[in-house]
Amino acid sequence: MSNQTLTHINQRGDAHMVDVSAKSLSQREAKAEAYVEMQKETLMMIIEDRHKKGDVLATARIAGIMAAKKTAEIIPLCHPLLLTKIDVSIEPDLDHNRIHIVALCGLNGQTGVEMEALVAASTAALTIYDMCKAVQKDIIISQVRLLTKSGGKSGDFKAERL
Template sequence: MKKKLSHVDGKGKANMVDVTGKEITVRTAEAYAEVKLSNEVFNAVKNNEISKGDVLSIAKFAGIQAAKKTSELIPLCHNIFISKIDVNLKLNSDKNSVEITSFAKTNAQTGIEMEALTAVSIAALTVYDMCKAIDKSTVIGEIKLLSKTGGKSGNFFRGK
């Protein structure tokens, strides 16, 4: 069975999905992003020596704010009530990286995956922005959905 793209109409044109008839259910999503830093930048972040301020705290708030603005950033994305959004940033000294995770929750007619993904993406961009004065070779990578629950399409859990 071939899956049909939901954001394309019968003529192949972009179309916002009508969720009016969909059931309101609890939906969650978790996402991940990684920012790879040089030794110098990693140590500056770890020791809170970045001139713009506390990188991890500011990136956390940027991710939360971004999740709330997802429908303004992603065309055709529904504006949904977010009942919970959490963004966590952790330094990984083995990889000289910042690992970013988000958890989002709603009780809605459509999923919350885009909000979770937007949160980690903007948090990662914020880390880059705050560190670029020291080293522009910082790499943002591995942005992915870890899980989603609820809705007609069912649950998804990424294997390790």
């Protein structure tokens, strides 16, 4: 844990959007992940494309991409960003009866894209839950976290393996 101050709180303790106008442009990327754990039968239904609502993984991928672009509308103090890259990878993990989601966002800008990557991964996971809740209500979304970030004044970050 670092000793840095919270940037979204002003001297009076009020929440505010940080002014990034003085920051220089830099290439920035962030990668986040989420897991969606379920019963084997539910996972097989998704993999074998037997779901009545359609292609669960394709729908979740599109939802993640759309969510990344709308992050500033969802998270109150986020800046609206002109993302130049969004990739949402969704892979079934048959050994653990889960789906692994990795979202990557990038831009050349004055502020980072960590929240966009996290929102993309989270929304893809929530979409899988939404599409499958009629089949299984106790699906678990877990380990939503930032994996990497690069660019900007604070430098690079890489999460430790769990």
